Amino acid sequence: MMLRVCAMLVAVACLLGASAIDGFDFSNPGLADRYRVLLSELRCPKCLNESLASSGAPIARDLRRTVRRLLEEGATDDEVRVYLQERYGDFVLYDPEFRMTNWPLWVVPPVLLLIAVVVVARVGVLRRRVPLTKREREQVARLLDDDR
Numbered sequence: 001m002m003l004r005v006c007a008m009l010v011a012v013a014c015l016l017g018a019s020a021i022d023g024f025d026f027s028n029p030g031l032a033d034r035y036r037v038l039l040s041e042l043r044c045p046k047c048l049n050e051s052l053a054s055s056g057a058p059i060a061r062d063l064r065r066t067v068r069r070l071l072e073e074g075a076t077d078d079e080v081r082v083y084l085q086e087r088y089g090d091f092v093l094y095d096p097e098f099r100m101t102n103w104p105l106w107v108v109p110p111v112l113l114l115i116a117v118v119v120v121a122r123v124g125v126l127r128r129r130v131p132l133t134k135r136e137r138e139q140v141a142r143l144l145d146d147d148r
Helices: 002-017 029-041 058-072 077-088 103-129 134-147
Strands: none
Touching: 029 058, 029 077, 058 077
């Protein structure tokens, strides 16, 4: 019984520890390193925010094969990125370049942050500028006297 439990635990550990990256053999060890880096930089078109390296989706598996094929054919990293971007759009890149078609992705977050900072600053300034009424000052004085 104990042997079965141990075997099941080992099987579960192997399944949980298994990587989504396919175990390809490369003709050059440098290609394997470039492959791993590219897969971590490219996003699965089906998954919300998973890299090709960690996705288990069938399309991610196909794209891993495509990346491997392109690298073996001599494509540069930029050529691989452009190839996938042309077919799947800017979504496959975690860090797409600035273009007129995707300007909101780059402009909206800093603008929203600036608006939030201005609102917080204005609210803070307004709170400090509003003087207390005579009644409020008396209540504060009473509260302070009660504490002593």
